[in-house]
Each structure stands twice: as C-alpha cells, then as structure tokens.
Amino acid sequence: MSTEDTPAADLVKEKKREAIFSKKNIQTLRDPLDDTNPITVQVLGICSALAVTVQVMPALIMSLGVIFVIAFSNLIISLLRHTIPNRIRIIVQLIVVALLVTLVDQFLKAFMFDVSKKLSVFVGLIITNCIVMGRLEAFALSQKPWPAFLDGIGNGVGYGLILIVVAIFREFFGAGAILGYQIVPQAAYDMGYVNNGLMVLPPAALFVIGIYIWWQRSRNKKLVNVS
Amino acid sequence: MQDLLNLFIKSIFVENVVFAFFLGMCSYLAVSKKINTAFGLGLAVIFVMVLTTPLNYFILTYMLKDGALAWIHPSLATVDLTFLAFILFISTIAGAVQLVEMIVEKSLPALYAALGIFLPLITVNCAILGTSLFMQEREYNFAETAVFSFGAGIGFFLAIVLLAAIRERLRYSNIPAPLQGLGIAMIITALMGMAFLSFSGIKL
Numbered sequence: 001m002s003t004e005d006t007p008a009a010d011l012v013k014e015k016k017r018e019a020i021f022s023k024k025n026i027q028t029l030r031d032p033l034d035d036t037n038p039i040t041v042q043v044l045g046i047c048s049a050l051a052v053t054v055q056v057m058p059a060l061i062m063s064l065g066v067i068f069v070i071a072f073s074n075l076i077i078s079l080l081r082h083t084i085p086n087r088i089r090i091i092v093q094l095i096v097v098a099l100l101v102t103l104v105d106q107f108l109k110a111f112m113f114d115v116s117k118k119l120s121v122f123v124g125l126i127i128t129n130c131i132v133m134g135r136l137e138a139f140a141l142s143q144k145p146w147p148a149f150l151d152g153i154g155n156g157v158g159y160g161l162i163l164i165v166v167a168i169f170r171e172f173f174g175a176g177a178i179l180g181y182q183i184v185p186q187a188a189y190d191m192g193y194v195n196n197g198l199m200v201l202p203p204a205a206l207f208v209i210g211i212y213i214w215w216q217r218s219r220n221k222k223l224v225n226v227s
Numbered sequence: 228m229q230d231l232l233n234l235f236i237k238s239i240f241v242e243n244v245v246f247a248f249f250l251g252m253c254s255y256l257a258v259s260k261k262i263n264t265a266f267g268l269g270l271a272v273i274f275v276m277v278l279t280t281p282l283n284y285f286i287l288t289y290m291l292k293d294g295a296l297a298w299i300h301p302s303l304a305t306v307d308l309t310f311l312a313f314i315l316f317i318s319t320i321a322g323a324v325q326l327v328e329m330i331v332e333k334s335l336p337a338l339y340a341a342l343g344i345f346l347p348l349i350t351v352n353c354a355i356l357g358t359s360l361f362m363q364e365r366e367y368n369f370a371e372t373a374v375f376s377f378g379a380g381i382g383f384f385l386a387i388v389l390l391a392a393i394r395e396r397l398r399y400s401n402i403p404a405p406l407q408g409l410g411i412a413m414i415i416t417a418l419m420g421m422a423f424l425s426f427s428g429i430k431l
C-alpha cells in the first residue's frame with residue numbers, strides 16, 4: 001500500500017466510494033483555473049493558442065474544441081489505461097487525440113465554415129497541443145475515468161480562460177469591438193482616437209500573456225520561480 | 228527558381244514559424260535556457276521537418292486528395308480521404324521520428340548523443356505538424372514543399388538559438404521576481420517578433 005502519507009480522513013473517504021463531487025474532485029476541476037493553469041504555470045499549449053486570439057469569436061470556438069478534446073481523450077485513455085502497453089503509449093494517445101480532433105474539425109467544417117477557415121491549421125494543431133499530451137501523461141494514465149474527465153474539463157477551461165482574456169484585450173484595443181460589436185463609439189474616433197494596430201499583430205498576444213503572468217504571480221506569491 | 232528563393236527567405240524571416248504563428252512554442256520556451264541544448268533541439272527540428280513534410284506531401288498527393296487514389300484503380304477516382312489527413316500526418320511524424328531515432332542510435336552514436344533526448348520531444352512539437360498542415364492548406368507542389376520545410380526548420384532553429392542566447396545573459400539582470408522566468412521570456416519573444424516584423428515586405 002502506498003497510502004502511508006495520505007491523511008486518515010482521505011483514507012476513509014476512499015473506502016466509502018468517492019462522491020461524484022467530492023472535495024478532491026472539485027479541486028481537480030478548479031486548480032487548473034489558477035494555481036496550475038496550463039498556459040501560465042505549466043507552460044503547456046502556448047503553441048496553437050496565441051494565433052487564434054485576434055478576435056473573441058475564434059478564441060471561444062477554439063477553447064470549446066480544446067475542452068472537448070482534452071476531456072474526452074482523458075476519459076478514453078483513463079478507461080484504457082490498464083490495456084495500453086507502456087512502450088507504445090505515445091502513439092496510442094496520438095491516435096485517440098487525432099480521432100477526436102478530426103471529429104471537431106469535421107463538425108466545424110460542416111456547421112461553422114467561416115470560423116473553420118479563420119482557425120485554419122490551428123484546429124489540426126490541437127493534436128500536438130502539449131496540454132492534451134501533458135495531461136494524458138501526467139494524469140489520465142494513472143487515475144480513474146471520472147477524475148480524469150474532470151481534470152480535462154478543468155484544464156480546458158483554464159486554457160480557454162487565458163485565450164478569452166487575451167482575445168478580449170486584443171479585439172478591444174485592436175478593433176474597438178468585442179465579439180464583433182463595436183464598443184468604442186464613433187464619436188471617439190471623430191475626436192482622434194485610433195485603434196492600436198500593434199494589438200492585431202502576433203507579438204501583442206505575447207505581451208498580453210507576459211503581463212498576465214506578471215500580474216498572476218505578483219498576486220499569487222507561491223507561483224514565483226516555478227519555471 | 229526565384230519563387231523558390233523567395234519562399235525560402237519568407238519562411239525563415241517573414242513568416243517565421245515561431246514569431247508569426249507561435250508554432251513549437253512549448254519546446255521553444257522549455258528548452259531555451261542554455262545555448263547548447265537549444266542548438267541540439269534546433270538541429271533535430273530541421274532534420275525531422277525536412278524528412279516528414281515531403282513524406283506527408285506524398286501521402287497527401289497519392290492517397291488522400293480528391294481523386295488521388297485513381298492510380299490504383301480508375302473506379303477509385305471519386306474517393307476523397309482528406310478528412311484522414313490529421314491521423315495520417317501525425318502517424319507519419321511519430322513513425323518517422325521513431326525510425327530516425329533507431330537508425331541514428333545504431334549508426335551515428337555521436338549524433339545520437341547530441342540529438343537523442345530531443346527526438347521523442349519533437350513528435351509533439353507543433354511546428355512539425357504545423358508545417359505539414361500549412362503545406363496542405365497552401366497547396367504547395369513538391370519543390371515548394373521541400374524548400375518551405377527547410378526554411379521553416381531554419382526559422383525555428385534561428386529563433387530558439389537567439390532566445391537561448393538572450394536568456395543566458397538575462398540571468399545576470401535584475402528582473403522583478405514575479406516576472407522572472409516565463410514572464411520575461413514571453414515579453415522577449417514579443418520584442419523579437421516585433422523585430423522580425425521589420426522583415427515583412429522583403430522580396431527578392
């Protein structure tokens with residue numbers, strides 16, 4: 001038994017068959033939003049994330065896609081965790097993820113063609129999104145299906161949160177709009193207000209995330225020096 | 228010829244995979260703490276990219292595209308398997324990386340010692356799959372694919388070695404504690420991206 005360092009209370013709970021929303025499960029769900037946020041703390045999944053944040057709409061769709069893929073790949077891998085041989089686990093994981101991503105891609109192409117065009121290759125790149133692989137390796141391979149599913153949702157939402165924050169900043173300052181609705185009134189433009197052209201360019205996303213990390217770590221001191 | 232040269236320059240500087248599309252960011256940020264390791268990873272990426280993108284090009288042209296299967300039998304001319312692209316591309320990349328790892332380990336131990344630990348990492352490097360997907364989306368022909376993959380690899384190499392050089396220096400500077408590490412790396416990448424923007428519009 002490897003439970004020597006588990007507190008007694010946890011041990012009792014384990015025996016009693018865990019409740020669906022036990023404290024531990026809630027924590028699995030909530031931690032990735034801040035303390036273990038996949039983008040700003042675990043440094044995963046930055047790859048495909050930033051390019052889709054010029055406007056809020058693609059960012060939102062992209063987050064939904066990623067949440068779906070992480071949650072279900074976590075669930076599937078967790079269900080299969082005793083049958084996957086250790087040596088070929090990476091390939092098995094990639095195939096499961098690629099299957100789910102293909103589903104998302106076909107769905108977007110069928111029902112939201114213009115968003116799908118805007119996201120272009122980045123839907124496909126969810127496959128190599130390090131968050132998905134990272135969570136499969138770190139969590140789903142060793143946990144029961146339900147916590148793994150929750151972990152997937154939590155990490156997906158944590159990822160989407162950053163995406164949407166960045167997208168709101170970029171769309172607001174770059175185009176004066178949010179979700180396509182003009183927020184900055186015409187009167188302001190008439191008085192000489194100009195949209196910030198830099199916000200539409202790729203580097204702006206990195207600035208916004210860099211500053212977000214700064215803000216997050218000065219608020220939450222225990223995250224300083226994690227990486 | 229000039230078009231190809233143009234594409235080459237464009238894929239290195241103007242549309243650098245890291246600065247313009249944020250591909251390969253994870254390994255870019257994680258492996259850029261020292262120049263030596265950054266150099267090794269950069270070389271491995273060039274190698275795998277030049278190998279897998281043309282391979283995926285052949286898969287796409289002779290197996291997946293609309294009507295691509297006609298060379299087997301005329302009745303297959305109406306089959307369109309493009310939706311399988313993701314699964315086949317990633318399998319090719321994973322398989323090629325595994326194969327390369329085994330061959331290099333057996334025949335070139337010195338190279339393996341330098342690149343070995345990075346090869347498995349590269350399977351899930353978005354830059355590799357991204358290059359293949361761009362190849363598909365922009366409908367390059369074979370020559371363009373070869374040049375584009377080489378250029379994209381060099382672009383990644385350049386970006387990661389530059390960042391590693393800057394981060395080695397940064398160790399001696401006085402950065403606010405919450406901004407150290409990841410935060411400052413992000414902001415430096417943004418500044419480098421802005422510098423690379425000045426290449427836009429270059430044409431030979």
